[in-house]
Amino acid sequence: MTQLLDIPYIDVLDPAFHFASPQISAAREQHWYARTPVGLLILRYQEAADLLADTRLSPTGSGHLALHGITSGPIHRYLGSNMSSTERDNHVKLRAVLAPFLSPRRLAEAKGLARTTAHDLADRLTTDGSPSDLMADFADPLALSLFCHLTGLPADELQPYGSASADVGLVFALSLNTELRHQVEHSLQSLFSYIEQAMAARRATPSGTDLISALMKTGLPTHQQTSFLVSVIMGGHDAPMHQLGCALVALAEHPDQWERLAQDPALIPGAAEESLRWSAHTHTLRFAVEDLEVAGLAMARGDMAAVCNWSANRDPRAFDRPDLFDITRPRGRLPLAFGGGPFFCPGSALGKMVIEVGVEALTQRYTAPATAGPVRWRPALAAAYGPQHLPLVLQER
Template sequence: MSAETLSVPASPSASFINVIDPEFRFDSPQVASAQAENWYAESPLGMLVLRHAEAQELVRDNRLTHNGTGFMAQNGIVDGPVYDWFVNGLVNQDGDSHRRMRSLVSRAFTPRMLENLRPLIREASERLADEIAATGECDFFEAFADALPLTVMTQLLGVPAEDFPTFSKWSSEIGLVFSLALGGDIPGRVEAAVVGLYEYVEALMADKAATPTDDLISALVTAQREDAVVSHEELKNLIVTMVFAAHDTTRLQLANALVTFAEHPDQWTLLAERPELAPRAVEEVMRWRPSSNAVYRYAAEDIEFRGQRIPEGTMFMIGVQAVQRDPLAYPGGDVFDITVDRKTPVMQFGGGPHYCMGAPLARMEITEALPALARRLGVPSLAGPVTWRPAIGITGPNELQLRFG
């Protein structure tokens, strides 16, 4: 399965960037040069948005939709488990359907519920950091980046910790759906992840229906049975997405943060000395090396934007990392600096009605994690080779062996 090349409106000053090249990275000089020329570049997938102002407008433009069907077709998928999960998922719903599904979660996923998790997150961060300090070297995913989100998932979602070996690979691989255009073994890996997670979540929902506990999935299962705001299949789809999002994007953002601090040791030392900088450090690591590196939209009709006529069906892919280093939006943004109070929000959580519901929880986890690590551990350095997931989806290192101090 491979991406079909789309017809993109030509512009004499728009560069072409091959985002489906396995070696492509958003922090390359080619991307910076294209960004200086124009607000977008042409790509095999559509219009690659490179500047923050245009990206902010587009994620809020009601002439654009998510068009999950179009995204699947573009990648050669017209039916099957991946199609059913993706097309019917919350992220690809618009209008009334999106509001109906989102409202079910928002009734239970409250700010108070999140704040009640903070002591748990802080304790887990400190305990895991102390365990790393005892040896000074670790597989960071095993020692921290997987373990912290799992602690939160167990408390918030009600996912049993002992089930983690069962679903962990699936929840790490399902996010490759946004990288389907690269082909290879990715479509097969995504399908295996979808099938595995659906089977796991079906059993989990049955258990919660029989013996509900004080957790979000129990609350959602009970609400679905009582008022049927969503169907059983819609809820299962939603919970599959929640299990994936609560684990994969956070684990990869934590890993991205540690790679970044390994490259900027002075910033790690500064955070250890000034833990009050943690909120700015979180925003800066998400800006510099986001785990969610592409936001997609499609033109639902012929539109005019920035003086160009853009045909119906055109894909806009917002290159999040490039957008978050746009010098027009982030003065001095070519430097990683946790002391800067940047006024422009990051884009990796999207915008408008589809702004990520999990953003406050992700920020909370990383805000507690980074100072806990920095206070207890010396400067991180890579203790082994690092390979990377594709740049155009949920991205980060595949492995991360670290040495501290």
């Protein structure tokens, strides 16, 4: 029986906390999970993969709301009825609505447009010695353009809500403070207002073939439809944008590997996979839907476990030389960046495509960039973690 003293404690609410710290690695070697002020933090790969596949755990939002005493308002509206927190039959129905828009055939057809868009955006970046913000000027519009092309949603309508969808990711930050909560509530409300207007327009013209029109045919309650669309916008735009940002940071820090990609673009899919392992854009929450025991750990219904992807994806039990960023790493275990089990992210292929076309366009046109000042990162506990501001100085080949 594991004694409480044998389990490491990590204060994830400390403003100075970050996942890529020696404390995390030391805790992983001590035990497969750590205690935190708000729940358990899963540190090792195999235990994390097992928990993600366990149907006795769910990403339902109700458990997270209870942690913060949120019982009404936009956050409650979203987390209480989004795709992850719906009952199983409706969850399956929502995934079925989304599936045709992210099918392998549709993604393959979209790749040419994605490459063209990435190269067009790369062409507009400054090369006069001043830095370009690769998030605002490249990753954001690239992810938005591809997402809107696939779903049939108008980019010009969604573009003003880009910062809103990024804020929505902070809903899952365990350190929600009053100021941050107001920011998230305002962003959510603006997204809900846009979606409600878009749905009203589709009702007036019901012959559309976009995602909203398909969703409205399901007969699901309106509150589930609107929350689902917020989830899709966040997962389809915000998450790929920030994962691309994570990949660009890693490559900028390893200029030799940037140049290898320029010389051999066939290595780009492996580089995308390695970036998902090296710096995952998310940390995955699971809540026990019943009392359970796993690997000697007893969890009561409602208990939370957060999979620390930064730690699990660098677990030496699962990966050789895990602290080495290597774009030629042999394919083996999948990084946990997209979750697992029945809630595996349906947009994983879209996320990888954004990384691949973005990295290809930049490495083909520019030499390995230099960072111009510190990279500003989003909060460590945000649902979509990544650079908020990525200033790079670019030079053409």
